[in-house]
Amino acid sequence: MTITPSDILLTGRVAVVTGGGAGIGRGxxxxxxxxxxxxxxxxxxxQTCAAAAEAVGGLGLTIDVRDSEAVDAGxxxxxxELGLVSILVNNAGGTFNSxxxxxxxxxxxxxxxxxxxxxxxxxxRVARRLVDTGNPGSVVNITSIxxxxxxxxxxxxxxAKAGVINYTKTASFELAPHRIRVNALAPDLTxxxxxxxxxxxxxxGVSGGIPMRRAGHVDEMAGAAVFxxxxxxSYLTGQTIHVDxxxxxxxxxxxxxxTGEATLGPG
Numbered sequence: 001m002t003i004t005p006s007d008i009l010l011t012g013r014v015a016v017v018t019g020g021g022a023g024i025g026r027g028x029x030x031x032x033x034x035x036x037x038x039x040x041x042x043x044x045x046x047q048t049c050a051a052a053a054e055a056v057g058g059l060g061l062t063i064d065v066r067d068s069e070a071v072d073a074g075x076x077x078x079x080x081e082l083g084l085v086s087i088l089v090n091n092a093g094g095t096f097n098s099x100x101x102x103x104x105x106x107x108x109x110x111x112x113x114x115x116x117x118x119x120x121x122x123x124x125r126v127a128r129r130l131v132d133t134g135n136p137g138s139v140v141n142i143t144s145i146x147x148x149x150x151x152x153x154x155x156x157x158x159x160a161k162a163g164v165i166n167y168t169k170t171a172s173f174e175l176a177p178h179r180i181r182v183n184a185l186a187p188d189l190t191x192x193x194x195x196x197x198x199x200x201x202x203x204x205g206v207s208g209g210i211p212m213r214r215a216g217h218v219d220e221m222a223g224a225a226v227f228x229x230x231x232x233x234s235y236l237t238g239q240t241i242h243v244d245x246x247x248x249x250x251x252x253x254x255x256x257x258x259t260g261e262a263t264l265g266p267g
Contacts, residue, residue, distance in 0.1 A: 003232065009230070010230060016078065017029040022043075025041075027219055040060075040082060058082075061074050061078075075126065084135060086137040088123065088138075090139065098111070098157070123171055123182070138181045138233070142185055143164040145244050145247055146161050169238045181233070186248070187243050188245060210254075
């Protein structure tokens with residue numbers, strides 16, 4: 001089988017991007033649309049949902065993906081207006097600081113629902129329709145580098161993101177006979193509105209531990225998502241790709257900001 005440039009195109013396919021109103025989600029939505037997909041944005045914020053949908057020429061639905069009835073209704077509407085969903089990007093999520101000894105049961109449940117429960121819910125609903133109709137599909141789960149390393153102050157969030165990684169493996173196995181691929185993307189620092197606010201504009205200060213010495217861009221996440229959604233990745237499933245400038249591979253090594261020497265641990 002010889003690959004061709006057309007293998008990267010998503011023409012004729014319908015994609016859903018959860019949490020697609022801003023940041024990584026919007027970047028991925030724009031990338032999928034640029035390569036030909038019809039895109040539906042699922043977002044809780046009506047304003048960002050509408051703006052993102054307009055930007056991609058797609059359908060914007062104000063949906064809380066933690067609500068199974070809302071997910072079912074959203075999929076019915078998309079199928080009526082755009083067609084069968086064959087690309088799902090589970091991007092919705094969020095976090096807050098919650099030290100281990102102070103985490104309440106409600107806090108744990110909130111982070112689980114925001115970052116893991118909807119991944120099961122949305123994947124299950126989309127996969128059922130694909131199986132029923134005999135169509136192939138691609139699911140891309142957005143996890144985090146925090147799912148693969150210690151995350152002091154964010155134990156519940158990290159546990160949920162680690163769950164996404166393992167769920168990706170298990171779902172990929174169960175759905176492989178149905179030609180539904182399931183993969184994940186794990187970013188480190190990615191240049192979004194939220195990161196700019198957190199860093200106060202000093203992105204160099206927060207990206208010093210990244211081997212490539214910069215934060216990532218949403219378009220770099222989008223490129224990886226387009227690849228995973230396309231036929232270029234037709235034999236790739238169950239994998240978590242770290243789009244992180246080399247952080248996960250470095251295992252704690254970084255370039256010292258003053259000497260430039262490879263350093264492990266505190267400088």
